[in-house]
Amino acid sequence: MDTSAGPDGSRTSLFTDHYELTMFQAALHSGAAHRRSVFQAFARGLPAGRRYGIVAGTGRLLEGIADFRFDQDDLDFLAGTGVVNEDTLEHLSAFRFSGDIWGYPEGEAYFPHSPVLIVESTFAEACVLETYVLSVLNHDSAIASAASRMTSAAGGRPCIEMGSRRTHEEAAAAAARAAVIAGFSGTSNLAAGRRYGLRTVGTAAHSFTLVHDSERDAFAAQLASLGTGTTLLVDTYDVEAAVRTAVDLAGDKLGAIRLDSGDLVAQAHWVRELLDSLGNVHTRIVVTSDLDEFSVAALRAAPADSYGIGTSLVTGSGAPTAGMVYKLVSRAGDSGGLVAVAKTSKDKINVGGRKFAVRRLDDRGTATHEVLGVGHPPTDDKNGRPLLQQFMKDGELLPGWTGPDAVGRARERHTASMAELPRVVDRLQPGEPAIPTIYE
Amino acid sequence: MDTSAGPDGSRTSLFTDHYELTMFQAALHSGAAHRRSVFQAFARGLPAGRRYGIVAGTGRLLEGIADFRFDQDDLDFLAGTGVVNEDTLEHLSAFRFSGDIWGYPEGEAYFPHSPVLIVESTFAEACVLETYVLSVLNHDSAIASAASRMTSAAGGRPCIEMGSRRTHEEAAAAAARAAVIAGFSGTSNLAAGRRYGLRTVGTAAHSFTLVHDSERDAFAAQLASLGTGTTLLVDTYDVEAAVRTAVDLAGDKLGAIRLDSGDLVAQAHWVRELLDSLGNVHTRIVVTSDLDEFSVAALRAAPADSYGIGTSLVTGSGAPTAGMVYKLVSRAGDSGGLVAVAKTSKDKINVGGRKFAVRRLDDRGTATHEVLGVGHPPTDDKNGRPLLQQFMKDGELLPGWTGPDAVGRARERHTASMAELPRVVDRLQPGEPAIPTIYE
Structure with missing residues (x-):
């Protein structure tokens, strides 16, 4: 029986796919575990016919990430079943997320390719959060x-x-x-x-x-x-x-x-x-x-x-899941600088590189585009509203994004975000996203 | 933060709709709280086009019911928000389920109106479990x-x-x-x-x-x-x-x-x-x-x-939820004996009374009907396989239905149950349930 309960009354560190830990192990072996890496959570598209999505779950998620630890019971299980080797267990026992996280705050509308969450840390640290990040964001954002x-x-x-x-x-x-x-x-x-x-x-x-x-x-x-x-x-x-x-x-x-x-x-x-x-x-x-x-x-x-x-x-x-994915988009190269990376795929659009996002507004304050900059913020959008906020810095939660109070603020943000979108969002009939996403 | 974790690493007593507790309170007021009652969980129908359903979750559920308690933090929350009155809080503080539970074991196939779970206890005890029973059975059976x-x-x-x-x-x-x-x-x-x-x-x-x-x-x-x-x-x-x-x-x-x-x-x-x-x-x-x-x-x-x-x-x-409901089907009358009860509804079939169930088999051992007896087991089914098993007696778990070992047994039961059904269950195309449910 589990004895350490997280903020939701439940534990988080084993809400993780087996392969996150075998990758952790193999990356320790090659040294890639320590490479600076940027992962991004986003949806390739909205559920069929939907005009927009609403981000939720981030507050719950951030509390879970701050508490993400492998305790002795977890380690005993992983050792007993042979999921990973001794060296990896030692690293997991000291695990704590020490990186930075940005994203769309809860209540904000999102569209295809919106960088809903950006995690920058070592490969091992950012990779091991994948399953948990997606479980929370995909469920709560769908609802x-x-x-x-x-x-x-x-x-x-x-x-x-x-x-x-x-x-x-x-x-x-x-x-x-x-x-x-x-x-x-x-x-x-x-x-x-x-x-x-x-x-x-x-x-x-x-x-x-x-x-x-x-x-x-x-x-x-x-x-x-x-x-x-x-x-x-x-x-x-x-x-x-x-x-x-x-x-x-x-x-x-x-x-x-x-x-x-x-x-x-x-x-x-x-x-x-x-x-x-x-x-x-x-x-x-x-x-x-x-x-x-x-x-x-x-x-x-x-x-x-x-x-x-x-x-x-x-x-x-x-649409019981938001269909978000969590992809490595940049990692340190030989010179130490970040290099954009992406899977080569015939059936899916994959754009490497760290994303920045603004919502472009017309003169009346109505949203017209989701504008994404790759590697730098979009530059020609003096009317654009920047969408990314920083939630964690060096593994520490920044104030305002978690706890019960964050729910009320997210609710106000939802009202404001909806008011800014073109009124096509009020149509229940299937259609295209309310605003197009463009890469600058 | 919660500190008492249940068998799933999570707490159960507040996985409950507000109205279960206000009913608890009002039934204490009228005295109906102590009336012997039988509740039944069942699906009115299968998800559109499905030929059969598979019961799952019962093992998790039974462990949760055995641990279903309102601890001091729960009671403080209920008192602070005024969900129920002092007298009710006192009853909740002593709450422990003391009744009997029968049902279809995990892995068994079910059909429309199959009595997947039967809870017999006082009204207050059986009623307060409603939300939790349905959450577990509806989710796990859908999957x-x-x-x-x-x-x-x-x-x-x-x-x-x-x-x-x-x-x-x-x-x-x-x-x-x-x-x-x-x-x-x-x-x-x-x-x-x-x-x-x-x-x-x-x-x-x-x-x-x-x-x-x-x-x-x-x-x-x-x-x-x-x-x-x-x-x-x-x-x-x-x-x-x-x-x-x-x-x-x-x-x-x-x-x-x-x-x-x-x-x-x-x-x-x-x-x-x-x-x-x-x-x-x-x-x-x-x-x-x-x-x-x-x-x-x-x-x-x-x-x-x-x-x-x-x-x-x-x-x-x-079909992300199994659509099961949990209905009061019998309760003690003035004489003390159980009286069948049911909502009067134009758009839904509601049959009062405690159900018994057998799967009728033909001479080759293939299932032909789900036969339900009301108030007594079906009598004319010498080839019928009784489907209900007792899981709890006087609030105590009976052996064999919970814990990791129960999963393996349920898996074998699934194989056996599937083998017994007509091969129409292998068709993925939409259609009628593989066998009809009949009331004897």
């Missing part, structure tokens, strides 16, 4: 990218993340964090509430009604215990009868009712009328039940006050 | 179900799980476990290797070649450090040149070469001929690069010796 389309479709109405049950239990907590960065108002997930300071919400499920002898008994118990401001779930038996029972018991101070099945658009209309006719003009209508960005958009004209979104959010609404 | 189609398509050739980088870091370890249950031969994931005793594999990536001054330098370092039995990645620059360099350096004892881009079918053929012509008849060909069950099937006629499968595996190959 944030889907979440952003949902909050965009909701047009200001609150969206609540409630998909924990449809994804891995730890992924659920990370998904809640990513959703809030992309504009969700809260989550059902208590672990996420505790770790990241997120607002958690929830009242009752159908089982609560069913365990009581009658719906009236269940509602009365809920109201007495949780207060009249609670949300009553009204579709266990008959929605109209349930709404009347709810109002009968709670009066006009009833907080909300929740609809979780059937034709939500039609129901929201007649339930709103029914509530109003009973004097409950302030009782809100919460809708849930397999919502995604498309059904949220379809509900825009209906009198729904908030949306609970689960499965489609935590599975990235058709 | 195992996809993995099973891949091993089936591979027709006996080894499949290696290597998708860690495309999913959440903890989900990655669980995915590796689920993949091995469904027939994968090993994983790249070291955390999974350590936790579950899985075989881990891997050698080197393109970055290893690129950090050296030449491919020859890189290959020489890898061979010297990892031995001639290693796998050399040959598509960084030019495949033919790389294969010749590899054989030149390693001789005929070279373990394998790996192809990670381009037309894998065509390459496998000419690279096999090239290796043979150089005398390397025992050097294997490993293929990777966005494989899924369909491309694995397409490679069947090509001389590929093993498959590395990543993204499509860890994202469930189009």
Whole structure:
């Protein structure tokens, strides 16, 4: 059983592919382990039809990198299974990341080839982080990218993340964090509430009604215990009868009712009328039940006050991974200076060299291009907004990018980044990226 | 920071939706918290077009349930945020699951409405596990179900799980476990290797070649450090040149070469001929690069010796969640006896009552139906194979269902369960479930 828990309550150093450590060993043998190297995480493209992506996970990742150590149990496992040799184990036992990291801050939009994370260190140090870097960025950015389309479709109405049950239990907590960065108002997930300071919400499920002898008994118990401001779930038996029972018991101070099945658009209309006719003009209508960005958009004209979104959010609404890769783009040559490197590939674009990125804006402040400079910042973009921030220096975390406070700042950044993009980002239909990526 | 780590290196008690705890509180208020209750986890249907699903996650889940506690930090969080009241906190502080659990063992096939897990306890105890039960079963079963189609398509050739980088870091370890249950031969994931005793594999990536001054330098370092039995990645620059360099350096004892881009079918053929012509008849060909069950099937006629499968595996190959639900199906009535309960729904089939399940077999031992009895085991199935096993009794784990050894047994069970199903399960094309589910 593991005893050393990381910031997410989980350990990080073995969240690593076997081959990262065999490369570590072979590079120690050749001496390349010590070569200064620059790795870059980026997506070759967006998921099919998507207009933009949203970066998330960096805060979690940086905390994990700062804690990335191989403890005695890890080393015993690696020794016992013969993954690496004695010399390598000795190096791993002293491992701590001592390099520099830059990247797009969480909440920022990204496009094909955007250098979302840049890691500069020795080859061995930067290489061994590969699997972990990609796990965190690919998962959290996939969720944030889907979440952003949902909050965009909701047009200001609150969206609540409630998909924990449809994804891995730890992924659920990370998904809640990513959703809030992309504009969700809260989550059902208590672990996420505790770790990241997120607002958690929830009242009752159908089982609560069913365990009581009658719906009236269940509602009365809920109201007495949780207060009249609670949300009553009204579709266990008959929605109209349930709404009347709810109002009968709670009066006009009833907080909300929740609809979780059937034709939500039609129901929201007649339930709103029914509530109003009973004097409950302030009782809100919460809708849930397999919502995604498309059904949220379809509900825009209906009198729904908030949306609970689960499965489609935590599975990235058709794009469960962001598809980012982590590639060596530069490394020290014989002279000591950095040399651009890239795989030769017929089917993929690979551009070697350290990237710099700005978002080019027109005179009204609307983004027009993602501009990448290779080896130096783009030079002709006086209106360009530089996108890379430094997160770590000599292995030390720089302030502002981690911890619960970083989530709120990332959420504001998401709002600002979205506002700057052309309005094509609000279209849910498949299409090209909202702005083209160009190499200067 | 969390300090108490569960069997997966992570904590479990707050992997719970807010509303499970508010229901706990309101049910304490009404007294329903103490009512004997039966909850059932099942899928209303399989993902679109799938012929069968494979159960996975139960072993991880049972360990988590046995450890499911609210420690002082959890209680402080719940108190500080006002999720529940003082009385409820007191009950939570003493919480430990004391009920019984039955279900389909890991590796077993399941179909629509199969009672994959049955939890019998007080309402409060069984209800509060809902989110965690579903997170584990929905994730791990989705991965195992996809993995099973891949091993089936591979027709006996080894499949290696290597998708860690495309999913959440903890989900990655669980995915590796689920993949091995469904027939994968090993994983790249070291955390999974350590936790579950899985075989881990891997050698080197393109970055290893690129950090050296030449491919020859890189290959020489890898061979010297990892031995001639290693796998050399040959598509960084030019495949033919790389294969010749590899054989030149390693001789005929070279373990394998790996192809990670381009037309894998065509390459496998000419690279096999090239290796043979150089005398390397025992050097294997490993293929990777966005494989899924369909491309694995397409490679069947090509001389590929093993498959590395990543993204499509860890994202469930189009079905990233199994879509299972956890429903109250029976609870104590006034007389103390259990009463079947179910939500009334126009759009979903809900059958109340405790389920029993057998797989009906024909005279040749081939499965023909999933037969469910409500309230009692199906009676007319002398050829039927009972599917439910007891995993926990009075809150105690029964032996054989948890720990690393359970993975190997589940893997054998998967093989046996697949062999018993009609061969329509080998078809990758969309279709109906391989056998119908009937209620007796």
